[in-house]
Amino acid sequence: MALFSNTATLLGKELRTEFRSRELLTTTSVFILIVLVLFSFATNPGTEEAREFAPGLLWLAILFASSLMFQSCFLREQANDTLSSLRLAVSDPFAIFLAKLIANTLFLLLTEALMLPFFAIFYNITVWSQLPILSLVLLLGSFGIAIAGTAISAISAQARMRELLLPLLLLPLLTPVLVVSATVTGSLLDRDPVIQWKGIAFLGVFDMIFLTALWIFGQYFLEE
Amino acid sequence: MTKRILLGVVAIALVIVAAYANFFVAPTERTMGVIQRIFYFHAATAWAGEMVFFVCFVANLLYVWKREQKYDWLGVTCAEVGIACITVVLITGPIWAHPVWGIWWTWDARLTSTFVLWLLYVSYLLLRTLIEEPGRRALLSALFGIFAFLDVPLVFFSIRWWRTQHPAPVIMGGQGSGLDPTMSKVFFFNVLVMHIFCVFLIVERYILEKLRHDVDLLQREAEVQ
Numbered sequence: 001m002a003l004f005s006n007t008a009t010l011l012g013k014e015l016r017t018e019f020r021s022r023e024l025l026t027t028t029s030v031f032i033l034i035v036l037v038l039f040s041f042a043t044n045p046g047t048e049e050a051r052e053f054a055p056g057l058l059w060l061a062i063l064f065a066s067s068l069m070f071q072s073c074f075l076r077e078q079a080n081d082t083l084s085s086l087r088l089a090v091s092d093p094f095a096i097f098l099a100k101l102i103a104n105t106l107f108l109l110l111t112e113a114l115m116l117p118f119f120a121i122f123y124n125i126t127v128w129s130q131l132p133i134l135s136l137v138l139l140l141g142s143f144g145i146a147i148a149g150t151a152i153s154a155i156s157a158q159a160r161m162r163e164l165l166l167p168l169l170l171l172p173l174l175t176p177v178l179v180v181s182a183t184v185t186g187s188l189l190d191r192d193p194v195i196q197w198k199g200i201a202f203l204g205v206f207d208m209i210f211l212t213a214l215w216i217f218g219q220y221f222l223e224e
Numbered sequence: 225m226t227k228r229i230l231l232g233v234v235a236i237a238l239v240i241v242a243a244y245a246n247f248f249v250a251p252t253e254r255t256m257g258v259i260q261r262i263f264y265f266h267a268a269t270a271w272a273g274e275m276v277f278f279v280c281f282v283a284n285l286l287y288v289w290k291r292e293q294k295y296d297w298l299g300v301t302c303a304e305v306g307i308a309c310i311t312v313v314l315i316t317g318p319i320w321a322h323p324v325w326g327i328w329w330t331w332d333a334r335l336t337s338t339f340v341l342w343l344l345y346v347s348y349l350l351l352r353t354l355i356e357e358p359g360r361r362a363l364l365s366a367l368f369g370i371f372a373f374l375d376v377p378l379v380f381f382s383i384r385w386w387r388t389q390h391p392a393p394v395i396m397g398g399q400g401s402g403l404d405p406t407m408s409k410v411f412f413f414n415v416l417v418m419h420i421f422c423v424f425l426i427v428e429r430y431i432l433e434k435l436r437h438d439v440d441l442l443q444r445e446a447e448v449q
Contacts, residue, residue, distance in 0.1 A: 151371060155364045159354040169351060169368060172343045173375050176382035183386040199386065206378055213374055217367055220288055 003098070006090045010099030015106070017076070024072065024107055025114075028065045032115045035061040036122055047124055054123040055185035059178055061115075063145065066108060067167035070149040073100055074157035083222065093219040097150055101214075104146035105139075112138050130188050133195055137188065140203035141181035147210045148173050154221040176206055228427065235417075235424035242268075242417040250410040259323050266316040268414035270338070272422045273309030276302050277345065277373065279426075284369035287362060296362035297433040298426075299369060300352060303345050305425045309418075310342045333384035340379045344372040358440075 018024055039057050043049070077083035086096055120127045127134060149170055156166040184199035246264045253260035280302035287295035317335065318328040329335065348369055355361035403411060 148371070152368075155351070155368055158360060158364060159351065160356070161354055165351065165354055169347050172340050172347060173371060175340050176375070176378040179379075179382040179386055202382065202385070209374060209378070210371070213371060217288065217370065220363060220367060223363065 002091045003095050006092070006095035007098045007102070010086070010090070010095060011102055014099055014103035018103070018107065024069055025110060028069045028107070028111045029114050031068060032061045032065050032111060033118060035064060036115075036119060040122065050123045051125060051189070051191075052186075054119070054125055055189055056178075056182040057123075058119055059141070059182045059185065062108065062112065062142070063171060063174055063178055064167075065111065066104075066142075066145045066149050067170050069107060069111075070104060070146075070153040070170070071156075071163060071166055073104060073150060073153045075153075075162070078157060084224070087222055093222050094215055096222065097154075097214055097218045101143075101146045101150040104150055105143050108142040108146060109138065112142065125189050127189065130193055133200075134185065134188055137181060137184050137200060137203070140200065140207060141177055144177045144203060144207045144210065145174060147207060147214060148177075151210070151214050151218075151221065177203065180206075228431075231424050231427065235421045238417040239421055242414050245410045245413060250407050251404060253407075256324050259320060262316050262320045264411050264414040266313060266320060268411065268418040269309050269316070270313045271415050272418035273306050273313060274341075275419065276306040276309060276422050276426070277341065277376075280306060280345075280369060281373040284366040284373075287366040288370070291363075293362070293437065296366065297430055297437070299362075299366060300349070301426050301429040301433055303348050303369070304429060305422055307342060307345050307349070308425070309422065310338060310345075313338060314342060331383075331387060333380055333387070336383050336387070337376065337380040341376050344375065348372060 036057070039053075039061075040050075043053070045053060074083070077086065083096075087093060090096060116127060119125070149166075152170045152173065153166055156162045156169060159165050180199045180202050184196045184203075187194040187196050242264070246261050250261060250264065252258060280299055283295045283298040283302060286292075287299060317338075321330070322328050348365060351368055352361055352365045355364060
């Protein structure tokens with residue numbers, strides 16, 4: 001139970017830090033917007049092509065945005081060496097990870113919620129009719145991205161060239177999330193929508209495997 | 225020292241024998257012709273490479289658990305040897321694919337997941353170059369290695385189930401798959417040879433890593449004095 005109360009406290013801290021400045025949310029949202037616009041300049045898609053490529057593009061934009069967003073996740077703690085205090089304060093270091101990855105998931109979901117209307121308008125896609133299932137896919141996908149991203153940002157924060165290292169380590173690791181989320185979103189936003197439950201379950205399995213790995217190995221990431 | 229030389233001689237001799245078997249013992253495949261002979265080398269190297277990455281994963285786990293330097297040396301050794309094997313696979317694959325399929329590359333499950341595997345372990349080696357302190361480098365790269373290895377089956381199945389029109393596996397692919405008896409003998413001989421060759425490479429690279437460590441230690445001692 002100590003784990004949950006610690007996590008709740010730390011989560012409150014993470015959210016408070018972010019909502020005081022809202023730096024992450026604004027920069028990431030603008031970044032996604034830029035990618036969405038640049039993609040249409042790069043390919044000049046017609047209506048049909050836009051429909052076909054847009055889901056993959058959306059997830060690619062989320063992936064790139066996440067690799068920017070997670071940079072500060074552990075770096076923020078290094079400025080005043082608050083990580084050591086955090087480690088002393090909690091009974092289970094997994095609470096630090098859990099709080100950070102829930103906060104990261106929430107930030108990603110918020111950005112996605114802000115960007116989804118623009119995505120729908122720019123690429124002429126109706127998302128409203130499929131919103132409940134789409135939200136589930138976004139939730140599971142973002143959760144997976146946040147789990148792997150939080151773990152990798154704990155590694156990259158302790159290395160040189162960390163800004164480059166994080167995407168380098170994280171993006172290949174997230175290949176399964178990209179493949180499956182893009183496909184499931186694609187068939188969901190098709191003219192004849194199909195709900196691919198198998199894909200949604202796969203995302204759940206991905207999240208479970210990496211969450212379990214993080215639970216087992218999380219404490220070693222933060223060793224002095 | 226004698227054992228190492230003996231192992232090296234045996235390993236290289238076996239590779240030459242395997243090459244002879246590939247070219248002259250195995251029958252020519254009916255539809256693909258001579259180009260199919262690259263299969264023995266290509267697939268055997270892939271199997272050996274995957275085995276080496278598995279050893280790397282075990283070494284990473286053992287390092288996190290026991291914190292003994294030898295497991296770190298074994299981890300980096302296996303990552304490098306594995307990358308060498310997979311590089312060979314990624315080069316011989318297109319050489320085979322181009323005449324047979326008419327294209328150099330297709331985004332099918334096995335090709336793509338092999339490529340992602342290669343990328344993950346290249347990132348593993350890059351990560352090692354970017355952390356100065358030896359203890360931290362060993363621990364963090366071992367943790368990344370564990371995550372990377374867990375990711376590989378997920379990559380494979382995600383692409384296999386959602387992205388693929390690829391041919392069914394030839395070996396252990398269920399009904400209708402399989403090899404001619406001579407072909408399969410040559411193939412499994414190649415698998416054995418590539419494993420032995422990898423053991424030889426791992427032993428040599430491991431000793432090199434250990435020597436590097438010793439030199440590093442001596443240099444530091446000299447600096448202190």
